[in-house]
Amino acid sequence: MNYDKELDARGLNCPLPILRTKKSLGELQSGQVLKVSSTDPGSVKDMQAFARQTGNELLSTAESGGEFIFLLRKH
Amino acid sequence: METKKMALIATKGTLDWAYPPFILASTAAALGYEVQIFFTFYGLQLLRKDLSVLKVSPLGNPGMPMKMPFGPTWFKGINWNVPNAVQALVPGYETVATALMKKTIANNGVATIPELRGLCIEADVKMIGCQMTVELFGFDHADFIEGIEYAGAAAFFEFAGETDICLFV
Numbered sequence: 001m002n003y004d005k006e007l008d009a010r011g012l013n014c015p016l017p018i019l020r021t022k023k024s025l026g027e028l029q030s031g032q033v034l035k036v037s038s039t040d041p042g043s044v045k046d047m048q049a050f051a052r053q054t055g056n057e058l059l060s061t062a063e064s065g066g067e068f069i070f071l072l073r074k075h
Numbered sequence: 076m077e078t079k080k081m082a083l084i085a086t087k088g089t090l091d092w093a094y095p096p097f098i099l100a101s102t103a104a105a106l107g108y109e110v111q112i113f114f115t116f117y118g119l120q121l122l123r124k125d126l127s128v129l130k131v132s133p134l135g136n137p138g139m140p141m142k143m144p145f146g147p148t149w150f151k152g153i154n155w156n157v158p159n160a161v162q163a164l165v166p167g168y169e170t171v172a173t174a175l176m177k178k179t180i181a182n183n184g185v186a187t188i189p190e191l192r193g194l195c196i197e198a199d200v201k202m203i204g205c206q207m208t209v210e211l212f213g214f215d216h217a218d219f220i221e222g223i224e225y226a227g228a229a230a231f232f233e234f235a236g237e238t239d240i241c242l243f244v
Contacts, residue, residue, distance in 0.1 A: 012184045013183050013184040013185045015186075019102070054107060
């Protein structure tokens with residue numbers, strides 16, 4: 001899937017992946033898509049909770065080799 | 076949707092306990108909460124311009140794993156159960172423990188306290204210093220960062236009474 005911006009949050013731990021995601025979304029227009037990569041296993045639940053509470057849509061979550069890829073559409 | 080609010084009371088002044096208030100405040104702000112932190116007693120240390128004064132002490136803290144942040148895996152796995160009496164007698168024990176903790180923090184990709192506090196300020200987290208404890212401990216407002224308000228319990232309740240989440244840390 002296409003995305004408009006990419007955030008590399010690999011190696012960062014709670015709460016940095018969420019804080020950086022919030023900041024990156026701020027640089028996008030409504031409807032644009034952000035791709036986030038993370039190595040923090042806690043970020044899976046956190047990203048879901050972030051999306052639900054902020055109204056941004058979590059389009060997909062994927063895992064491969066200890067790395068998590070999230071696609072978020074800005075509210 | 077009405078803005079959610081969170082109030083925290085930060086009372087601890089050590090490097091380890093500096094984390095909960097700043098992690099919760101920065102995350103709540105990222106989720107759209109309006110946040111205030113009331114710093115009182117030892118929590119005032121978290122407002123200092125120079126955060127290198129924050130230390131961690133393993134002395135009398137049986138919950139703290141004492142593991143080395145460097146060396147081969149087998150070495151990192153050892154938990155160094157140093158008796159309290161030894162910890163208390165060795166000069167510089169706290170300084171060494173603090174340096175090791177900072178290394179562990181960096182190894183784990185955990186933010187530093189100055190970084191988290193900066194993110195809170197950037198996100199407009201309102202910080203209030205308890206004026207009574209500023210005087211009690213002989214602090215000077217010049218010891219603390221700019222942009223802090225100084226007030227007492229009544230001012231805290233005015234905001235806290237309207238919050239969705241209110242925690243004492």
